[in-house]
Amino acid sequence: MEAIDICADCGVRDRALCGSLSDAELATLNRLGRRRHVARDETIAWAGDDNIVCANLLSGVLKLSAAATDGREQTVGLLYPADFVGTPFAEQVDFTITALTDAELCVFPREPFERVLGDHAAMERLLLQRVLAALGEARGRMFSLARGSAGEKVAGFLLDMARRAATSGCRATPQGPLTFDLPLSRGETAAVLGLTIETASRQIRKLERDQIIALPGGRAVTILDMAALEARAQA
Amino acid sequence: MEAIDICADCGVRDRALCGSLSDAELATLNRLGRRRHVARDETIAWAGDDNIVCANLLSGVLKLSAAATDGREQTVGLLYPADFVGTPFAEQVDFTITALTDAELCVFPREPFERVLGDHAAMERLLLQRVLAALGEARGRMFSLARGSAGEKVAGFLLDMARRAATSGCRATPQGPLTFDLPLSRGETAAVLGLTIETASRQIRKLERDQIIALPGGRAVTILDMAALEARAQA
DNA sequence: CGGTCCGTTGACTCTAATCAACCTGGGTGG
DNA sequence: CCACCCAGGTTGATTAGAGTCAACGGACCG
Incomplete structure (x- = not known):
């Protein structure tokens, strides 16, 4: 983990949530965020853990998965660069997050990030739109999985x-x-x-x-x- | 359809999104909304339709469903009283919405409703939280459907x-x-x-x-x- | 009284899971 | 350099579980 010196070198700056922020506003997030590299197969958070962080995915592919006690497992979502990672406002992590490839994240502590969200309506709206899109995608996949x-x-x-x-x-x-x-x-x-x-x-x-x-x-x-x-x- | 005279007789006032609004703010929505009764088995919107409206569900149960051309069909969500109905910011309806029981809705035209959302951060946040919860629920059901x-x-x-x-x-x-x-x-x-x-x-x-x-x-x-x-x- | 819709039950089929080998390529160590 | 090893992938044989097809019963309704 290292502090983010500058978002200028961020490959997803224009596509990620931060794209909604001015340079000045970006500075706020900047102070909050830390770059983190995760290796292939590394798990970032386990279902049931305290929900500590959110992040933007800079590079790589992550999976969200649910598992039963008997070992059955189902991948319930894939995350790609510029996607938002994590669930604001939740006390616990509800799906295990694992890297399918080496990946790079821009990580924010959850509660401070929620406060930033509140101060930046444009970003909150963008997040809402993404979550709505993810919901539609999840429901579409429900059809495919079931039928x-x-x-x-x-x-x-x-x-x-x-x-x-x-x-x-x-x-x-x-x-x-x-x-x-x-x-x-x-x-x-x-x-x-x-x-x-x-x-x-x-x-x-x-x-x-x-x-x-x-x-x-x-x-x-x-x-x-x-x-x-x-x-x-x-x- | 009839104009809403007063939200006071609304059975879900405290649990629905509008719960975040003051009486004065409620007046704005009030002017926008219309009560609508739908009969059992009536379809409110078909997947692929233009996305015209959002609503609060006052009573009854609705289903969201996806269908293939060959007739296979999967229910991808159920909606209960006080739930929010519809998908703001989407141009098209992506899942067919049908009443499983007689139901009563408080219907808003989509685009004006989106503007109201923008003016009321508390309501937008509440919606975000609900959509996040729905996403978690959908993903959990993906596990059950698949495994x-x-x-x-x-x-x-x-x-x-x-x-x-x-x-x-x-x-x-x-x-x-x-x-x-x-x-x-x-x-x-x-x-x-x-x-x-x-x-x-x-x-x-x-x-x-x-x-x-x-x-x-x-x-x-x-x-x-x-x-x-x-x-x-x-x- | 007849008809229809919903739920139930039985007989059979068929898809995908399971169990078991086996192959292949890349990396390691002798 | 070569033999070995191992993970990932493939293939085959068999099985289990849900789907399909068909028939029937009861409740409700006209």
Whole structure:
């Protein structure tokens, strides 16, 4: 952890919540925040912990997960750069937050951050809009988890990841075959989709056999037939 | 639809968002709002519609649902009296809103309501807190939908409904056997839990056979063994 | 009295989970 | 340099649990 000298070097300054602040206002947050690096697989907060901090995610991918006592686990959300991390106003953390890749955070102590929120209506509104969007996304995923077949879940997941990759960091033209790296292992993918590793793997290989995607190696995925993939994703 | 003469006769005044407003401020909303009665099974808004209105729910139960083109449907949220209905700042309705019982709403045109929100930080904050709570609830349900067995889903659902009934309208002491009416049919229950009608029915009857609940008739449920029910709900 | 809706039950099917091997690539240590 | 090891991924065989299809019963309603 280190103090934030300056937000100027922040790669997500324009997309994160802080984008709503003037330079002067930013100074307030600046004094509050600390940069923190987290390693892959490191857990930032456990469900049930006291809710101490909020953060902006600067780089990397985080997951939110719920677990039962018997070991069953479900990923209930993924967080990407510029996303807001944490739950203001809650006394306890309700979902475990874990890094899926090395990640960098801009961390704020929760209660002081809540006070800053109160003083900056524009930022509070932006947060409200993001939480509303997250709620809509969570509800949409409820449909997929409850009613989707394994094939639909996997196809929809690859589409999501492709769309996200296309908006930054894609390796090819959006027109031709699109190649990108999944940030998740098979196991992590299965945890997101409510499947087992085996089922996730089988469905992915099936898409490959059907010439809808190619798997060039590592975690790379190439989408060969976007229309067919969309057809398999249905909802 | 009729103009709201006075909020004084509002049964949820203290629990709804408006609870954050002074009498004077309430007058602003008052001019904006209209009472609306909706009948059981009536749909207030369809997914994809222009997002015209928000509301407070005064009485009754609403559901939010997502549907696929092939007819599959999933209830992604339930709304109870004093809950806020709708999604500010969204251009389109993203989940169909339908009344599960006769219901009464206090309806506001969306954009004027958003302006009122901006002028009343306390109300905006209250909304933010509610949306955060709804997000947590949605994510928790994601776990249940994706990983829960039919038995766990049904047990958890009955516990939820019992808790809700206990906080108002229960028919017995919280100590002894607790009896309440489900506001939902088997089909609606199944739609919430991501099950079929038949599976929901079988699991409910199984709880009855196992002496954990009794079914006195109609939609009434009596919880005979709360501890056993909780054990079956697991997460 | 007939009809319809809701809930229940039974028989059967089918999808995805489970259990068990096995492969593969990358890293390590002899 | 090569043999080994190990995690992640894949594949196959089997099973369990919920879905599907079908029929039936009772309550309510006209």
